[in-house]
Amino acid sequence: MPITVVFLGKLADLAGTPEKEVEAPLDWEGLLDELQGPLGDAAMADRTRVAVNGELLADKTALSAQDGDEVALLPPVSGG
Amino acid sequence: MARFVELLTEPFNPGQFVGPFTNAHPGLGGVCTFVGEVRCDAGVEALELIHYERMTLKGMQELADTAIARFDLMGLLVVHRTGVMRVGEPIVLVSAAAKHRREAIEAVDFAMDHLKSDSWFWKREKRADGWHWIEPRERDHSDLARWA
Numbered sequence: 001m002p003i004t005v006v007f008l009g010k011l012a013d014l015a016g017t018p019e020k021e022v023e024a025p026l027d028w029e030g031l032l033d034e035l036q037g038p039l040g041d042a043a044m045a046d047r048t049r050v051a052v053n054g055e056l057l058a059d060k061t062a063l064s065a066q067d068g069d070e071v072a073l074l075p076p077v078s079g080g
Numbered sequence: 081m082a083r084f085v086e087l088l089t090e091p092f093n094p095g096q097f098v099g100p101f102t103n104a105h106p107g108l109g110g111v112c113t114f115v116g117e118v119r120c121d122a123g124v125e126a127l128e129l130i131h132y133e134r135m136t137l138k139g140m141q142e143l144a145d146t147a148i149a150r151f152d153l154m155g156l157l158v159v160h161r162t163g164v165m166r167v168g169e170p171i172v173l174v175s176a177a178a179k180h181r182r183e184a185i186e187a188v189d190f191a192m193d194h195l196k197s198d199s200w201f202w203k204r205e206k207r208a209d210g211w212h213w214i215e216p217r218e219r220d221h222s223d224l225a226r227w228a
Contacts, residue, residue: 008132009202010213047216054134072132078203078213079196079220 001068005034009075011048014039026065047076082155083144087137089163094173101157101175108154110181112188116172118165126206129171131162136200143194151187153178158191162201193223 002021012018015035022034035043042048050060051072057063065071082104084097094115102111118127131137144156157175165171172195176187195201197220204213 006132008200009130010204012130013213051135054138056135070134072134074132074135074200075202076216077197077199077201079216 003065003067004070005031006070006072007039008072009078011039011042011073011075014042024065024067024069026063026069026071028061028063031063031071042075043073045075049074083141083148084155084157084159085137085140085144086159087131087140088159088161091165091169092159092161092173094159094170097157097159097173098175101155102177105154105177108177109179110184111175111177112181112184113173113175114188114192115170116192118167118169118171120167121205123207124167124205125208126164126166127171128164128204128206128211129160129162130202130204132200136162139199140195143191143199147176147187147191147194150190151176151178151183153183153187156187156191158195160195160201190227193227196220197224 003024003026004019004021006019007015032040032043050057050063051074052065053070084101098113140158140160144158147153148156153176155177157173159173161171174188174191176184178184178187204211
């Protein structure tokens, strides 16, 4: 089973898709390799958080996703 | 203690939720209700709220539990829309029931600040030239800091 990467908010626009599947396992460097251009920059931005199976990572660079996991990239919420 | 938290994808009538919620708390001293609607801003044709199924509702439930404990509420009702909305449609409803009025009023203010600035919703507006994402504002951080 692959890993599903979910793009929320404007990251879905940057990715051109709400989600994509990647091969397991997946660490932070591997994730950045999958994200080109502005999408990679947005993923690296301080305020973009990463969750695995609905649980926020305190340190996204410690990402360690396995078969069947869902990895979400969460940009800052809109507020206002 | 009663907690009602819902995410809806279709338009709703706040009164249909507040009535039963109030009736479910006999002996209360006060109910405070806030309804947020899609504002009529020049050029805005529609508003879309995007949520994340795995985290948004769970986060709202945790927020409700926090508010219930912090303000010693008898009950808290939180209803939030997602999807595409038109001007004048309700986006959010928060209603707090408490023994005393100040707890009910402050709990609604607390819940609204956290729903706006600390819950998993992303917004975009449709204008004549297409959809535009709404970015966080400095005001959202100062709103949250009030409760630190």
